Amino acid sequence: MPSLPNLDLERTAVDLSLDTRTQGEHTVVQITGEIDVYTAPKLREALIDLVNGGHYHLVVDVERVEFLDSTGLGVLVGGLKRVRAHDGTLAVVCTQERLLKIFRITGLTKVFSIRDSVDSAVAGS
Amino acid sequence: MTLAIPPQSGLVRFVRLIAVALARLNGIEDESIDDIRLATGEACNRAVAANRTAALDAPVTVEISGGRGLVVTVRDRQPLPPANGMQAADLLRQSAGDPDGAAADDSSRTSWFDDLFDDSVLPEVIGLIAGLADDLTVQTGPAGTSVTMVWRSAG
Numbered sequence: 001m002p003s004l005p006n007l008d009l010e011r012t013a014v015d016l017s018l019d020t021r022t023q024g025e026h027t028v029v030q031i032t033g034e035i036d037v038y039t040a041p042k043l044r045e046a047l048i049d050l051v052n053g054g055h056y057h058l059v060v061d062v063e064r065v066e067f068l069d070s071t072g073l074g075v076l077v078g079g080l081k082r083v084r085a086h087d088g089t090l091a092v093v094c095t096q097e098r099l100l101k102i103f104r105i106t107g108l109t110k111v112f113s114i115r116d117s118v119d120s121a122v123a124g125s
Numbered sequence: 126m127t128l129a130i131p132p133q134s135g136l137v138r139f140v141r142l143i144a145v146a147l148a149r150l151n152g153i154e155d156e157s158i159d160d161i162r163l164a165t166g167e168a169c170n171r172a173v174a175a176n177r178t179a180a181l182d183a184p185v186t187v188e189i190s191g192g193r194g195l196v197v198t199v200r201d202r203q204p205l206p207p208a209n210g211m212q213a214a215d216l217l218r219q220s221a222g223d224p225d226g227a228a229a230d231d232s233s234r235t236s237w238f239d240d241l242f243d244d245s246v247l248p249e250v251i252g253l254i255a256g257l258a259d260d261l262t263v264q265t266g267p268a269g270t271s272v273t274m275v276w277r278s279a280g
Contacts, residue, residue, distance in 0.1 A: 015138075037134040037170045067141075069166050070250055098159040105256040 015039060018046050026122045027055040032064040035072030043072070047079035056088025059121040068099050073108060080112065089113070091121040129184040130169075132176040137169045140187050144197055151191035152278045161276055164257040165197050168272045171250050172201035174221070175270065179203035194259075194277040205265040213263040214251040217270065 016039035019030040027050055035043060050058060060076060062068065080090045091113040094100055103109045115121040126147065130136045144165040148158055165187070172185040183202040190196045205216050251272070255261045258274035 034138065036166060037137060037173075067162065067166075069163060069170065070253060071170065101159075102163065102253070105253055 016042050018043065020046070020050070023059070023118065023122050026057045026059050028059045028061060028118055028122075030061040030064065034067040035062075035065055035075070036067060036069050037071040040071040040075045044075045044078060047075065047082065051079070051082045051086070051088075056083050056086040058083055058088070058090045059093060059115075059118055060090060061093040061118055062099060063093060063095065065096070065099060068102060070102075070106070073102065073106060076112065077108070091115055091124065093118050093121050126189045128187040128189075130173075130187070131184055132173040132182070134170070134173055137166055137173065140169050141166045144187075144189055144195075147189050147191060148195045148276070151195050153195055153276055154279050157276050160257040161195060161197070161274075164254045164274050165199070167250050167254055167257075168197070168199040168274065171217070171272070172199050172270070175201035175203035175217075178220070194275060196273065196275050198271055198273040200269055200271045202269040204267045205270060207264075207266040209262075209264050213265045213270070214249075216265050217251060217263070218249060 016031065016033040016035060019032070021028050021030075029046065029050070031043065033039065047058070058079065060079070065072075076090070076092065083090050092103075093115050094103070095116045100109075100114070103112065103114065113121070113124065115124060126143070128140060128143065130140060141162045145158055145162050148161045153161065169185060169187065176183055176185060179202065181202050186200045188196075188198040188200075203220070205220060208216050251261075251263060254272065254274060259277050260273075260275035262271075262273040264271050
């Protein structure tokens, strides 16, 4: 069987951008684009870097996320585990029903603090 | 329509796009479109991981047909014992991340996806898909697994 071509997908634009800022004691990560099996590693690395840099109170804002699948959820769970190892917190800002649905179906509404704004997430921690 | 994609995660989004386009062409209502996008992507993710777990370069095949709704069937080539329904779902859960396809206890089970992820707390994907599709059929066998998802159009 002929070998498959190397599609060199790394040269394709990754449809995920991250903007990080500080608000009080919290670090807010605003995500734009799609979080799926291909783009989730970028988010994972960003969360790992933040925790390694001493940022233990994170607010992940997915209001500009157009798509989120179970790999994205797995990365968020991983981020939560990492901050909790330092007695930290990770809250999610999400009001999009189509994203809230996947949190509900997977039962992760019981795991994450899901807020309707960054200010609410910061105040609630 | 039948698609055959190499088992590469970067291609899954294109299958999602095609499934959504065909869903719209077949008159699926808007509230189901997001479910179709997510479920198709999840099924493809699972199949890509399955082929890679089995060390196969074989493509994942996706059949999409319309009519009075949408039917999406995703097939991988990872050999497993033959099973249907809940028994098949259990087999898939056990075989996730295990190159030999043998049952593994929870302590040794690795992430669904490639070894970029050491966070093994991932939702059970078949259960997720079941919550998104109107009907779901899962069959495992020595030629691989097929996951068939059905969405009915209103009226």
